Amino acid sequence: MSDDGDAPALSSHALAALQEFYSESGARTGPDRFTVGEVEEDWRMSQFWYSDETATRLAEELVREAGEGGRVACVCAPSVYQKLKQGSVLGSDRVAAVVLEFDRRFAAYGDDFVFYDYNEPLALDAPRSFDVVLADPPYLSEECLSKVSQTVKHLSKGKVLLCTGAVMEKLAGALLGVQVCGFLPQHNRNLSNDFRCFVNYPSRLLDAATPPRA
Template sequence: MSDTDGDDPPQLSAATLAALQEFYAESLNEVDRSSSDKYAVGALKEDWSMSQFWYSDETAGRLAAEAIEHAGTQGRIACISAPSVYQKLKNLQSERGDDAPSAVLFEFDRRFSAYGDEFVFYDYSNPLCLPEEVVPQSFDFVVADPPYLSEECLSKVALTVKYLTKSKILLCTGAIMEDLAGKLMGLKLCTYLPKHSHNLANEFRCYVNYESRLLS
């Protein structure tokens, strides 16, 4: 315990930040050299110790298309702990050009800081500890995938979701969280079944708070 406790945390130098950015950018290339696209789903290996399970390419594409449809061409999309959706959004952006919404990834895994200004470090245990530039209710669409199936985790992620969203929410989590998702965010269970590149033991579902084709 030092006498500096309570002061602002020390800031990294520009050189240190640049070195970190280079390290994380290299990690994207080292993991899957068969992929020339750093935004490809699976370009970075899952780290199961952080409860990372990437969506299948089909699911990532379906959820990204859903986000684009409901955010609008000039909208903003927040991806909370959902890097697969963010990656697919970046691929769709390259296809659509200016006719595509922007996207930001809120993620605990700092390897994704290689994505630059569109990466925001996010720790669900501190749900409102976000940079000043993240303005409340500034995202037209929020897609979230809490890392753990627990009331504590979903309750805290819900605080972040409600802080970020203007209105529309897409949540992906276990079927056992249905009642809590409805209670916390007014979400309804969809009939669409999201899938992962590696099968999960728990039944996984998605939920929305708006009219969607995912519901039927």
């Protein structure tokens, strides 16, 4: 997440080098033994990881709302995906999770990774009908939120958890029917923007009442 701006793209040379590295790494360790959490925050790609407390709370929310055998999608929210896969959240082993990201380093997560460019919101190599979709648009702009919202609607069976700047509240409500929560998300870096969580369902963990009908 960041202020308005264009997402930097990796050069073809850099992508080839990364793919070679992960191919060699997979051969040494095997995809099932990859340690989730080894991919670290890169602020140059508009990545700002949540604090451990926030990532845990959001992961707990996804597990609770998805239910036994549920499926969750983390759109531009890799730190929450990592928290789910680290096994530190009760019940996380009972849900299936995928991470949608522009950063191809996350290809190290194997089939859980779906390449995602918000400029092409429906160009997805991913199944649909997720029980809960968590989205954290990488930029605070009307264009970015509008396009990410298309992705969310495409993926979601109904429940939506959105994390973005408070300034986007009105647009978020119009696009996704969400309302602001009492829970305040925090980041490892001190960001200047005022961030909030929004949901379209009642949430005890995030302190959100039942949203009004549209």
